[in-house]
Structures are given as C-alpha cells and as structure tokens.
Amino acid sequence: MSDRLITDIVNAGVNPVDHILRTDRMPHIWCPGCGIGTTVNSFARALIDSKIDLGSLALVSGIGCTGRVAGYVKLDSFHTTHGRAIPFATGLKLANPKLNVVVYSGDGDLSAIGGNHLIHAARRNIDLKVICVNNLIYAMTGGQTAPTTPGHSTTSTNPYGTFEPSFNLPHLVEAAGAVYVARWTTFHVRQLARSIGEAFQKKGFSFIEVISPCPTLYQRRNKLGDGLDTMKYYKEKSKVRHGAPTGEVGLTMTGEIIVGKFVDRDRPDYQTMMRTQYCESLGERFVEQEEMVCS
Amino acid sequence: MAKGRVSIVVEHCKSCGFCVEFCPSHVLALSSAFNSKGYHPPHAVHPEKCSGCDLCGMYCPDFAIFATKTPGAKEGDK
Ligand SMILES: Cc1ncc(C[n+]2csc(CCOP(=O)(O)OP(=O)(O)O)c2C)c(N)n1
Ligand code: SF4
Ligand code: SF4
Ligand code: SF4
Ligand SMILES: [Mg+2]
Numbered sequence: 586m587s588d589r590l591i592t593d594i595v596n597a598g599v600n601p602v603d604h605i606l607r608t609d610r611m612p613h614i615w616c617p618g619c620g621i622g623t624t625v626n627s628f629a630r631a632l633i634d635s636k637i638d639l640g641s642l643a644l645v646s647g648i649g650c651t652g653r654v655a656g657y658v659k660l661d662s663f664h665t666t667h668g669r670a671i672p673f674a675t676g677l678k679l680a681n682p683k684l685n686v687v688v689y690s691g692d693g694d695l696s697a698i699g700g701n702h703l704i705h706a707a708r709r710n711i712d713l714k715v716i717c718v719n720n721l722i723y724a725m726t727g728g729q730t731a732p733t734t735p736g737h738s739t740t741s742t743n744p745y746g747t748f749e750p751s752f753n754l755p756h757l758v759e760a761a762g763a764v765y766v767a768r769w770t771t772f773h774v775r776q777l778a779r780s781i782g783e784a785f786q787k788k789g790f791s792f793i794e795v796i797s798p799c800p801t802l803y804q805r806r807n808k809l810g811d812g813l814d815t816m817k818y819y820k821e822k823s824k825v826r827h828g829a830p831t832g833e834v835g836l837t838m839t840g841e842i843i844v845g846k847f848v849d850r851d852r853p854d855y856q857t858m859m860r861t862q863y864c865e866s867l868g869e870r871f872v873e874q875e876e877m878v879c880s
Numbered sequence: 881m882a883k884g885r886v887s888i889v890v891e892h893c894k895s896c897g898f899c900v901e902f903c904p905s906h907v908l909a910l911s912s913a914f915n916s917k918g919y920h921p922p923h924a925v926h927p928e929k930c931s932g933c934d935l936c937g938m939y940c941p942d943f944a945i946f947a948t949k950t951p952g953a954k955e956g957d958k
Contacts (some may be wrong), residue, residue: 598887600937600946612942617894617919622941630938774938812941813897
C-alpha cells in the first residue's frame, strides 16, 4: 500500500461490542499498546455471551487509568473517588439487591488506598464482581510503586529498584473469603471473557485479576519493550493451572505467570446472612425491602 | 468465498500490532499508510484467509478492528 493518508472505515459494518460502548467518546485516552481496552473488550463479550440484561448492571470504578472504564461503557456507571469503588458498589448492592454490580478498577486503587475495603468486602462476601486490571504500577499519576509492583522494578518512586515485598492479590482475597478468584492476562482474551461470565453465575465476592501492560510507565522504565512485547511475554511465560494454591502464584518482573481459576466455592453472601439473622431475631417484624426507592 | 470479513476503523487505530500478531490465519499486516493521528493501521493482506473468528476484535485495545462471519460461507471454505 502506498504512503497515503487513509481516513475511512475500511469495509463497513458494526463492531459487535459497539452497543456496550460510548462510541461518541472514542478514540479513548489510553496509550498505544495499553491493555485496559483489551480487558474491556473481553468484558463486553462476556456481557453479550451471558445474555445478561444490561439494564440490571451497574459498573463502578475508582480513579486511575483503569478507572476511566466507567466513562467508556454505555451502562449505568459511576466514576467514584480514589480507592472507594468497593464502598460505593456495596451501597448500591445493599440498596438494590437485584442489581448486578461490577467493580472495575486498577491494582493501586483496589489494593493500596482501597485495600481495606477489598479485604472486608471479601470477608463479608458482598455479592460484587471485581475486575482488577493489574499493570503493576500507579499508572495515571506517573508510575509510582504500587503494593503490586514486583521486586527490583524501577519506578518513579524507586529509581534504584523496589525492595519491598508485593501483594499476591489472589492469595489475599482468597484468605479474606472471596468465593471466586481467577487470574488471566490480556493475552487470554477468551478465557478472561469466560471467567467474567462465570463470576456472573456466582453469588458472593468474585475477584478476577487481569495482568495488563502499561508500556508508557512500567515497561518503558524497566526496558521491557512495548505493549506487543509484553503480550508476547504473557503468551510465552503464562502457565494455566486451574486450582493452583494461591500462595504459589506470586508475580515477579519477568518470570512465569500462573493463570487460571484458583478458587470457586460457595458460602452465604452478606445479604443472605443478614436476612437469616434478622428473620431469626425479629421474626415477622422483619420486612424485607425489595428495592430502596428515593421519592 | 472467505468465511469472514474483517473491518478496520482506521481513525481509531494506534498501531499496537496486537491484531497482526495474534490473528491465527495471518490475514493482517500494518500498513505503511498513516491515519490522521500518524498511526499505521492494519490492512488485510490475505482477506481470503479470514475465518471471521473476530480474535483481532477481541485483542484490539482501541475497538478499531472487528470481523463478521460471511453469511452463506460453508465450513471448509477458505
Ligand atoms: C485521595 C487520592 N489520593 C491520590 C490520588 C492520586 N491518584 C490518582 S490515580 C492513582 C493511582 C492509580 O493506580 P491504579 O489504581 O493502579 O490505576 P492505573 O492508573 O494503574 O490503571 C493515584 C495515586 C487521588 N486521585 N486521590
Ligand atoms: S499510562 Fe499506562 S495504564 Fe495508563 S493509559 Fe497509558 S499505558 Fe495505559
Ligand atoms: S477475524 Fe480472525 S482470521 Fe479474520 S482477521 Fe480477525 S483474527 Fe484474523
Ligand atoms: S489491535 Fe487495534 S489498535 Fe492495535 S494495530 Fe490492530 S487495529 Fe490498530
Ligand atoms: Mg495500576
């Protein structure tokens, strides 16, 4: 092809995910080779494949590059404050138990400033589907060390390399009580879509970690190439181990990445436990609200 | 007849190359032409090999490529 300027849509038709996106806001702000958009693609396909009623869904994000997802999906969505996606989502779910509430946010938002909410929502088994895009860094603010940054990485706050131990998120949320825990990378687009679909079948706290490139701030500083190089690394170094003990799935900078469904178990969710307790203590005096209505 | 047809929204592409790398049928290549932002969108160098699997669409972080199955194309058609 010649070096001409091309501006048209080559061929025609409609992207099958367009009805889930705010297409008027595209192109989005994410960098070339950023993985966040790819995770949104898998999420959109999971919604389509599971035939879930889009009107029954709410998506809640915190702050960060990943937090921007809330602004790009054509769903009821909330772009909340930093670290507080889970408390907002908990409130939504308690006030309107019929809603399917998805939390879509970054590793820093969910496990640093929001880490306390994360462990307690898992402990209480609040019926939330949490999708955590883990790019191993605070991306939006310039690449500072996050609790998830693997040892020896160079970051803007650790120019000589990180030395503190990092969180293994699947291990953390399993220990806290999550009923569904899976990890994929942005290379595993179909598996990720399938896991998101499975999480919708669960009642309780579900956590899906997606390892995702941030070529601009993580890969570049660590001389790990661009987004495509990172995708090739994911392809080469990922091992699918369903049911792997989560204590063994910690991440390193360039080592193996264990992916798969690690936890799939059942225990009563928060609202079921609350109902049981109130029915026992209050008997007929307990009147359940189907949905909280503001008038 | 090709089993699928791939479409490219050239203005939304940021040339990450994911679609080119992970198309199982090697249908795509990045073009030498530019879009108005200065990126090189992909183009179909082997459209006849497209299966319509839409894996390119799933990989694309920019929602800039997608594929549809050709109605009436039979299994085994390439
Ligand atoms: C209360 C508060 N503290 C700090 C910030 C600055 N801040 C914005 S995003 C962010 C980190 C985001 O990291 P992560 O959740 O991993 O998202 P990413 O950008 O990597 O997708 C920080 C520290 C803020 N917005 N609000
Ligand atoms: S800074 Fe990193 S995470 Fe943020 S949009 Fe760019 S590549 Fe993605
Ligand atoms: S639909 Fe499948 S075969 Fe066709 S270009 Fe996309 S990835 Fe390749
Ligand atoms: S995956 Fe999307 S953004 Fe990347 S080169 Fe292909 S069309 Fe362009
Ligand atoms: Mg991050």
